[in-house]
Amino acid sequence: MTRFDGKVAVVTGAASGLGEATCARLTEEGAMVVGFDVTGATPVDVTDEAAVSAAMDAVVAAHGRVDVLATFAGVPGGGPVHGLDVDEWSRVIGVNLTGTYLTCKHALRHMIEQRSGSIVTVASVEGIEGTEGGSVYNASKGGVVMLTKNMAIDYGRMGVRVNCVAPGFIDTPMFRSVMGSEAMAQVKDEYREHHKLGRFGLPSEIAAAVAFLASDDASFVTGHTLVVDGGYTSGMRTGLSDLLGLGG
Numbered sequence: 001m002t003r004f005d006g007k008v009a010v011v012t013g014a015a016s017g018l019g020e021a022t023c024a025r026l027t028e029e030g031a032m033v034v035g036f037d038v039t040g041a042t043p044v045d046v047t048d049e050a051a052v053s054a055a056m057d058a059v060v061a062a063h064g065r066v067d068v069l070a071t072f073a074g075v076p077g078g079g080p081v082h083g084l085d086v087d088e089w090s091r092v093i094g095v096n097l098t099g100t101y102l103t104c105k106h107a108l109r110h111m112i113e114q115r116s117g118s119i120v121t122v123a124s125v126e127g128i129e130g131t132e133g134g135s136v137y138n139a140s141k142g143g144v145v146m147l148t149k150n151m152a153i154d155y156g157r158m159g160v161r162v163n164c165v166a167p168g169f170i171d172t173p174m175f176r177s178v179m180g181s182e183a184m185a186q187v188k189d190e191y192r193e194h195h196k197l198g199r200f201g202l203p204s205e206i207a208a209a210v211a212f213l214a215s216d217d218a219s220f221v222t223g224h225t226l227v228v229d230g231g232y233t234s235g236m237r238t239g240l241s242d243l244l245g246l247g248g
């Protein structure tokens with residue numbers, strides 16, 4: 001497939017996990033992909049407005065335009081509110097929500113001028129439903145869902161579409177850092193069970209959804225949050241389906 005032939009894409013959080021998989025998918029489909037990440041040869045911190053602005057301008061200077069932005073840069077974090085330090089609150093909001101706003105802001109400068117562009121932000125099922133101890137992470141991802149809708153309203157008439165993906169739990173370095181400990185083994189099993197397909201997701205399954213939303217195949221889709229979650233948010237599974245003979 002060559003849905004992105006001649007297109008220039010910027011992917012944040014490109015050095016790992018879902019961002020890395022999305023870079024590979026967009027490249028495979030013909031895009032010229034530029035990754036922004038705090039790690040790597042030319043680091044870009046999405047919380048640093050001057051750095052984001054300069055990096056976005058450098059992309060346009062080098063490649064002439066920016067057609068696609070996918071915002072994967074993110075960090076886990078949180079804990080129950082009564083014990084949550086304000087510095088931790090600011091750190092997570094800073095990367096996940098403010099970083100999304102800043103990269104969108106500086107891509108939009110160019111997309112508005114071009115009168116075209118497609119942005120895919122990255123939330124989470126935890127931006128749609130609450131989770132135990134989720135607090136600031138969930139708040140940051142819920143903020144991304146709403147920011148996406150607002151940008152879709154504001155920039156649709158300028159030819160810019162803005163959508164969001166909300167992944168379920170996907171096996172990446174971030175996932176392993178949160179779920180990897182022995183103490184989390186049982187919790188991890190519970191989380192797996194909550195995915196109605198009975199498994200965690202693969203980075204390539206998120207990349208495929210982002211590629212769809214970013215591409216012209218989604219030309220009439222904007223302001224949408226696409227859950228890619230193996231049924232995590234579809235509702236409760238109590239085991240009644242097993243009694244009904246539906247056990248897999």
Ligand SMILES: NC(=O)c1ccc[n+]([C@@H]2O[C@H](COP(=O)([O-])OP(=O)(O)OC[C@H]3O[C@@H](n4cnc5c(N)ncnc54)[C@H](O)[C@@H]3O)[C@@H](O)[C@H]2O)c1
Nearest residue numbers: 013015016017018037038045046073074124169170172174
């Ligand atoms: N893995 C999951 O289960 C899951 C589920 C839902 C949503 N998400 C979201 O998807 C995104 C990617 O997650 P992942 O699992 O691939 O994580 P990851 O930790 O594997 O990758 C995140 C990348 O973001 C980069 N990054 C962090 N802070 C940055 C900053 N300030 N500026 C630039 N880059 C920065 C990191 O260096 C890393 O390369 C995150 O926003 C995460 O919240 C992940």
